[in-house]
Amino acid sequence: MLNLHEAVKDREGYIDPSVFTDEDLYRLEMSKIFQKTWLYVGHESSIPKAGSYILNYMGENEVIVIRDPNSRLRVFLNRCPHRGNKLCLFDQGLQKGFTCSFHGWRFDTEGRLNGVADSNSYADTLKPERLGLKEVPRVSSYGGLIFASWDDEISSLDGYLGDIRWYLDRLLLKAFLGGIEVLPGRGKYLMPTNWKMMADNFMHDGTHVPITHTSFFQAVQKTQETKGIGWFGGNLFDSALNVLTISPTGVPHACGFFEFLGDTRADSSAQVQPILDRTMAERLGPEAVQWLDDRTKRLKEFVKEDKSMVLGSANWTIFPNLSFIMSPSALRANGIIQWHPRGAKMLEAWQWTAVEKDAPDVVKRFAASLLASDQAPAGMITIDDTENFDRMARNVGSSTIEERPFDYSMPGMDKQQFLEKFRQAGIDVGALPGSLEPLFTEEMARAYYGYYRELMAESR
The missing domain is CATH 3.90.380.10 (Naphthalene 1,2-dioxygenase Alpha Subunit; Chain A, domain 1)
Incomplete structure (x- = not known):
């Protein structure tokens, strides 16, 4: 992989062009940059009331930005945990919950699994509490600008923005x-x-x-x-x-x-x-x-x-x-x-x-x-x-x-x-x-x- 200490000499002002083309470096950015920083996901005026949502991306991961029944800002990975199907298909809207178009699994706006088609077939083996939507752990807002981060240990948003x-x-x-x-x-x-x-x-x-x-x-x-x-x-x-x-x-x-x-x-x-x-x-x-x-x-x-x-x-x-x-x-x-x-x-x-x-x-x-x-x-x-x-x-x-x-x-x-x-x-x-x-x-x-x-x- 590209040696960044040689490729990025920021004080001298020299950047190797491979920084912008290297596929291995790009894959590393998805974990080192897009999972370790605060990322903008939307503005509060776009989701004014409980159940309103918009879609956005955090790196390559599509997420649902939504207000739950208590109007709390939540961000979920837009992926059904059953087979990974895209759960929400529209850029924005108002929902009481989401139903997967593949097998009919249903989730509420707090990310909980609350319904499975033909649930009797699971013979009481299904554990709904383990199968909710993956939630982004850190969500914060500044002046209506909503940011989220996958890094549970990241600094406060105020500290990040300075x-x-x-x-x-x-x-x-x-x-x-x-x-x-x-x-x-x-x-x-x-x-x-x-x-x-x-x-x-x-x-x-x-x-x-x-x-x-x-x-x-x-x-x-x-x-x-x-x-x-x-x-x-x-x-x-x-x-x-x-x-x-x-x-x-x-x-x-x-x-x-x-x-x-x-x-x-x-x-x-x-x-x-x-x-x-x-x-x-x-x-x-x-x-x-x-x-x-x-x-x-x-x-x-x-x-x-x-x-x-x-x-x-x-x-x-x-x-x-x-x-x-x-x-x-x-x-x-x-x-x-x-x-x-x-x-x-x-x-x-x-x-x-x-x-x-x-x-x-x-x-x-x-x-x-x-x-x-x-x-x-x-x-x-x-x-x-x-x-x-x-x-x-x-x-x-x-x-x-x-x-x-x-x-x-x-x-x-x-x-x-x-x-x-x-x-x-x-x-x-x-x-x-x-x-x-x-x-x-x-x-x-x-x-x-x-x-x-x-x-x-x-x-x-």
């Missing part, structure tokens, strides 16, 4: 604006690449954005000029930075393209985006305008108490395979994305749409449409990325010549020099948790692969 919670509270969950809800349904698409490649792309890669997605930004600019619709306003590449947080348990998470409400520069998103949002709200009608005005007041009240003056962000990754895509606009939905492994050279992306719960329906629909136009299965951004990763997949691991290591060594410009322009704009960057990094750097990816190597080397 300081990234500070950014989640302000940029995604936004309880001070009424919180979020996840709309029904999800987009799914395959990408011919290793799951880690997209996780690390959202962890740090601002460098590709103005190059790969040039046509997208041109289209947004044209739409802004002709229709007054613009959901990425201002000089994003000068008004944003990256944040790397390392949790108390050593887990790296990252928040990219982080921007500030208090940025006084004329071309910053803080100055440009509110004007664009107002124009879009006026096109949607009085209800949208009233909501935006109320939202702005609530945001200003929050800022009085919280001097961080946060505005927005773009790409995130919470280790190992959960990402978010956001925008500084109040009128664009946020995307919650999971990179599900489907072999060493394939992933399946699942994407949900998160909107502000207090927004009127006209805003929610419009916000969802903006997200669908860019970072979504048929969106302009996703298509750009898929083409690049398809070409990479065809190159990497297909040659008989010795591969050179991938270069992740970019340090970024001098950090103090980079942060000085934010200080000059009146932003107290010292008040922010985590390590503040230049927009174009690969420091976050180096942290990602360093922790990945540690997990893969653990003996337990």
Whole structure:
């Protein structure tokens, strides 16, 4: 098997391409990564009452995420213990229990076996208490985001997330604006690449954005000029930075393209985006305008108490395979994305749409449409990325010549020099948790692969 101490030299910034193609390594990841970390399995708004459920994956294992009769969050392996048949066949729904389509074994929403067809044939030998559904031992929720872990000894979810919670509270969950809800349904698409490649792309890669997605930004600019619709306003590449947080348990998470409400520069998103949002709200009608005005007041009240003056962000990754895509606009939905492994050279992306719960329906629909136009299965951004990763997949691991290591060594410009322009704009960057990094750097990816190597080397 690949020697990870040689293949992953995170401090030097060199990663052997075999890390993304080796089948033996992939199989080891299923136990070392996907059974030893907290994995996102859904949002509480998707299962609002007892008996409501959704399906998701933890690595390659499909699970049922459900509220039991006491509204407790439970996660079960979607597998009948009799012969291993898939038990629940639908992505989401409301059930009092589940019946296997093979032999008719029945289970309640607490995972207990409560019925067997032709039970007399077992002559009292069946032990129902031993034949319930396999339950994931650790389930926890943060701000409505539900996580689960197969590792009974893992740290608390709060300890696992660490300081990234500070950014989640302000940029995604936004309880001070009424919180979020996840709309029904999800987009799914395959990408011919290793799951880690997209996780690390959202962890740090601002460098590709103005190059790969040039046509997208041109289209947004044209739409802004002709229709007054613009959901990425201002000089994003000068008004944003990256944040790397390392949790108390050593887990790296990252928040990219982080921007500030208090940025006084004329071309910053803080100055440009509110004007664009107002124009879009006026096109949607009085209800949208009233909501935006109320939202702005609530945001200003929050800022009085919280001097961080946060505005927005773009790409995130919470280790190992959960990402978010956001925008500084109040009128664009946020995307919650999971990179599900489907072999060493394939992933399946699942994407949900998160909107502000207090927004009127006209805003929610419009916000969802903006997200669908860019970072979504048929969106302009996703298509750009898929083409690049398809070409990479065809190159990497297909040659008989010795591969050179991938270069992740970019340090970024001098950090103090980079942060000085934010200080000059009146932003107290010292008040922010985590390590503040230049927009174009690969420091976050180096942290990602360093922790990945540690997990893969653990003996337990």
